[in-house]
Amino acid sequence: MQSYRQAVQVLPLNLRQPALRLSPEQMQRVEEVRLRVGRPPALVLPEGEMCLPGCRVVEREDMERLVEIASRWSVHTVLEQLCRGFLPLEGGHRLGLCGTAVMKGERVHALRDISCANLRVARQRPGVGLPLVPQLRRGKGIYSTLILAPPGAGKTTLLRDLIRVLSDGEEGLRVGVVDERGELAAVCRGQAQLDLGERADVITDCPKSVGIELLLRGMSPQVLAVDEITARRDVCAMADAVGCGVSLLATAHGSGREDLERRSIYREMLEQGLFQRLITIRVCGTQRQFGVEELA
């Protein structure tokens, strides 16, 4: 409930007040708050979307206020994140934004006329990764492990908890975390908002390939954790890390093992034998089911 209350502080006052009038039970279950210009705000619950009661439709001005509050009236400080489509917020929450992209060459230079926003409420699920750890252990270290699941299934949540579990305790491992999009540790003004354990070293807002290199050079990690592998250069950097004797913990989009064969970048990872374990997540109603399998 506290997490939800903190997340909705970013909403303009006229939307925040109805959002704070929800019952504690409802607050507990809200995963996302979705705003679309011309539509009433919607809450995403495990069972689906529902309108936020007592709210008028969202107007363009609401979106402007939302970005102002989220950026602390300073778009220049969050422009890079804004161009990537979301802003990390205090508490590890995340504000996804859609609008008209202003392009400069191949790159998104700015987003204007924001039309949709998705406020994702960060929830740590301490212990969610604990039952999986014995299957990932290899002596004192771990097998390189890939977490594969479709968007919204909880890959990042699981990865975060695995990092925490592995880096905590007397025999905890040094885990280097490349938090390119600020979702794992949710560092806000220099302080991690989410618990990654005692021995996690986090580098934020840095491309994965560069971050991996920096961590290898400076922090001598035993495990390297990265979220959402999307580019070939990430795979190259991970291959270098494996060559240095470091285990990997990573996530990728996909619904099953067959997706690994389908995408060329994932196929490359398989061919190179970067990972020895695969965790898949199945969403069954409001529950998540985890499966661990060996990768040849």
Add this chain to the structure above:
Amino acid sequence: MRAVGVFLVCAGSLWWSLRACGRRRLVLELLEDLVRAVEYLQRELSLGQRPLPELLEQLSQQGGSAARAVFAHCREGLHREEPFSRIWPLALEQTALDGRQRRALEPLGWLLGRYDATGQGEALSRLHRVLEPMVERCRQDTARQVRLFSILGVTAGGFLSLTLI
């Protein structure tokens, strides 16, 4: 009785001329502080990534004494989550600046925090170029008017005293 009357008239004239001069000096001081604030904002935008509320906090505490109230007003407005574009003109309205000076400064309201650092820096440079000659003009006007008001005050006081005597 006459002596008291003469004293009061002289004191009144002196007060009037001092007040007029003080007001002119206040406007000049405020404009000079605002120019310094623009320079500070330019530096901060080119160097760091500090958000607007922090910059306003800094200016409201360590800026020039004449402009502190303006920035404090803005900082409080942001605490109330009002848009800066609305707060800034209101803050300017509460100052002794004239319409032309306010109009020159108003763009800052829809400029700060709304563009990338480079865009804001360029716009602040333009504003600086507009403000500098304005301050210089105000400085000359103030010096001239201070002399004028002082002479007028003394003359009026003397004339009224003579009439009374």
